Amino acid sequence: MNEELSYFKKGLYFGAGFSVFAFILAIAGYFIFKPSLSVAKQLSQKIEQKLGGGHFSDEVDPTSRIAINFDKRANPYLDKPFQTPKNYRNVYVNTASALSEAVRNANAEGGNVLISLADGEYKIKRTLNIKADNIALVSDNNKPEKVIIKANGMFKHSRATNLIKVSGDHFLLDGITLQGAIHHLIQIAGENDADYPVIRNCVMRDSYQQLLKVSYDKKGAPEMSSDFGLIEHCQFYYSAGIGPNYYIGGVDAHAGNGWIIRNNSFKDIASPDKRIAEHAIHIWNNSYNPIIINNTFEDCDRAIGLGMLKTRVHKNITYSNKGGLIKNNIIIHHDNGDPFADTGIVIEDSPLTKIVGNRVWLEHDYPRAIEYRYKSTVEVLIENNITNKTITSRDGGNAKVVNNKLSKSKKEVLKL
Numbered sequence: 001m002n003e004e005l006s007y008f009k010k011g012l013y014f015g016a017g018f019s020v021f022a023f024i025l026a027i028a029g030y031f032i033f034k035p036s037l038s039v040a041k042q043l044s045q046k047i048e049q050k051l052g053g054g055h056f057s058d059e060v061d062p063t064s065r066i067a068i069n070f071d072k073r074a075n076p077y078l079d080k081p082f083q084t085p086k087n088y089r090n091v092y093v094n095t096a097s098a099l100s101e102a103v104r105n106a107n108a109e110g111g112n113v114l115i116s117l118a119d120g121e122y123k124i125k126r127t128l129n130i131k132a133d134n135i136a137l138v139s140d141n142n143k144p145e146k147v148i149i150k151a152n153g154m155f156k157h158s159r160a161t162n163l164i165k166v167s168g169d170h171f172l173l174d175g176i177t178l179q180g181a182i183h184h185l186i187q188i189a190g191e192n193d194a195d196y197p198v199i200r201n202c203v204m205r206d207s208y209q210q211l212l213k214v215s216y217d218k219k220g221a222p223e224m225s226s227d228f229g230l231i232e233h234c235q236f237y238y239s240a241g242i243g244p245n246y247y248i249g250g251v252d253a254h255a256g257n258g259w260i261i262r263n264n265s266f267k268d269i270a271s272p273d274k275r276i277a278e279h280a281i282h283i284w285n286n287s288y289n290p291i292i293i294n295n296t297f298e299d300c301d302r303a304i305g306l307g308m309l310k311t312r313v314h315k316n317i318t319y320s321n322k323g324g325l326i327k328n329n330i331i332i333h334h335d336n337g338d339p340f341a342d343t344g345i346v347i348e349d350s351p352l353t354k355i356v357g358n359r360v361w362l363e364h365d366y367p368r369a370i371e372y373r374y375k376s377t378v379e380v381l382i383e384n385n386i387t388n389k390t391i392t393s394r395d396g397g398n399a400k401v402v403n404n405k406l407s408k409s410k411k412e413v414l415k416l
Contacts, residue, residue, distance in 0.1 A: 087112050088134070094118035099149075100128065107131040111168060114138060117176065119146040127161050133168040139175035144203045150180040156208060156245075167192035177203040184213040190226035190255050191217035199231045208244055210278065211236050211269075214253035216285060222316035225255035225286065232260070236280065237267035241299075242338065246271035249278035250300070257288040261295065269300040276340040279305035286316075289323035296330045302342045303331040303360075307350035309374045320349035320376075328357045330414065335363040344387070346371045347397075351378045360387040361413045372397035386413050 091102045091113060099115065099122050106113035111132030118140050128137075128149075139147035149163055163178050164186040171194070178185040185207045188194050204211040214226050236250040250266045253259060266280035280300040283290040284307050297303035307320035324347075331344040344360035347353050350372075360369040369387035372380055373394045380399035382391060391404055407413050 085112070085134075088114045088136070091115050092118065092140070094120060096122040096124050100124060100126065103128050103130065103135070106135050111135050116140050117147045119143075120148075122147075122149045124149060124151060124163065128164045130164065130166040130168050130171050134170045135168060136172035136174070137176060138172065142175040142201065144175050144177045144201060147175065148177040148179060150178070151182065153180045153206075156182075162187045165189060166194050166197055169193075169195045171197045172200070173198070173202055174200045175202065177205070179203075179205045181207040183207065183209050185211050187213045187215055188226045188229065190215055191221045191224050193224045193226075195227045197226065197229045199229075200233055202234045204234060204236045204250075205239055207248070209247055210249040210252040212251045214251075214256045214259075216254035218254075218285065218314050218316045222286070225257055226253070227257040229256065229259040232263050234264045235267075236264065236269065238269065241268050242270045242272050243268070243277055244272070246273070246275045246277050246340075249282055250280035251282070252278055253283045253287065253290070255286040256283050256290060258290075259283065260291045260293070262291070262293040263295065265296045265298070266300055266303070267298045270338045271301055271340045273339065276342055277301040279303065279346075281305070282308075283324070284308045284320050286318060287321045289325075290321070291325050292329065293325070293327045294329065297344075298332055299334055299336055299338060301338065301340045302344075302346060304329065304345045305348070306353060307348040307377075309349040309376070321347070321353070322350070323352045324350065324354070326353070326355045326358060329359075331358065331360045331362075332414065333362045333364055338364070342366050343371050344369045346373065347377055347380065348373045349376045351376060351380065353377075353380050355380070355382045356384055358385045359413050359415065360385065360389065361410055362389050368392045372399045388413055
């Protein structure tokens with residue numbers, strides 16, 4: 001009897017000890033994983049508010065809801081010619097100093113200002129910081145070749161600066177050329193919650209790093225992001241026919257949610273040495289549902305990339321890209337000797353993405369036109385694309401691949 005009681009006590013102690021251990025482990029797990037879960041929840045809540053309330057159910061992926069609601073709710077300039085809102089104050093400038101002063105005054109007044117630029121070159125000494133909401137920079141005659149904002153040129157410098165940095169909502173840039181930046185031509189500050197920017201009918205050329213950057217502070221402000229931007233009818237290129245270094249790109253967006261990039265051209269986003277350039281369009285790091293439609297790409301190392309799987313991921317990066325539509329884009333790369341010519345379209349760690357109706361013609365030696373990569377890339381549709389190189393899964397990517405055509409006829413692929 002004493003022996004049985006001894007076993008009973010040991011079992012009781014063991015069970016109690018195990019319960020305490022499990023409780024401690026659960027508490028530790030909660031605090032370890034809480035930041036990531038919190039970031040995901042905060043991002044979802046933020047997007048819900050911009051879409052007019054409601055919630056994301058477990059059964060319906062939130063990216064589909066963004067796709068449904070974007071055209072109805074997002075940007076006041078979507079599919080409409082620009083007209084000065086009645087509550088905007090109009091300012092006319094014709095010198096660089098007047099432009100800088102107009103931006104400072106617009107910020108101080110709290111925005112609602114249209115700055116109209118006369119024909120000419122505006123060589124600025126400091127970044128134009130757009131801090132207030134509802135500020136527009138528009139060329140007076142809507143001809144970007146006639147209105148040029150520039151700095152000293154593209155070169156490596158310890159004090160890297162942008163031409164324009166945007167921290168406010170509803171910024172508009174229309175009919176202007178940006179060129180010659182040490183850093184980016186324009187930076188949209190997602191870390192400052194800069195939403196609804198519109199870049200339209202502009203020329204973006206020759207910066208030492210990415211031409212257009214959407215930034216994100218994954219450590220200090222992971223719940224903040226730039227949402228529902230629109231880039232259309234713009235040209236992105238390097239006038240020398242190749243970039244100044246490998247750390248370049250056309251549009252590089254972190255945590256870009258519900259952005260539309262359509263009807264633009266990208267040319268010579270290519271690295272001269274060391275390693276491959278970034279994509280002409282690259283959207284990643286907690287990004288939702290980018291819509292990339294009707295763009296053309298010529299001689300870019302990589303045209304379109306969604307997501308990027310990293311071996312070392314920050315705890316606040318809960319996904320790389322989720323959802324998105326890549327549709328009716330034309331990608332061509334000549335056999336021009338670019339040292340790092342690569343694939344046309346690649347998605348990595350990008351579930352629920354659609355790649356539809358694109359045309360890819362690659363004359364260099366890289367064997368694949370479209371790639372879908374990694375086991376986290378699931379529920380993907382690749383349909384009705386015409387290419388001269390293969391469409392291939394790599395590293396466990398999963399997709400429904402239907403009605404695509406492999407053709408060696410350039411006329412057929414590009415519909416010449």
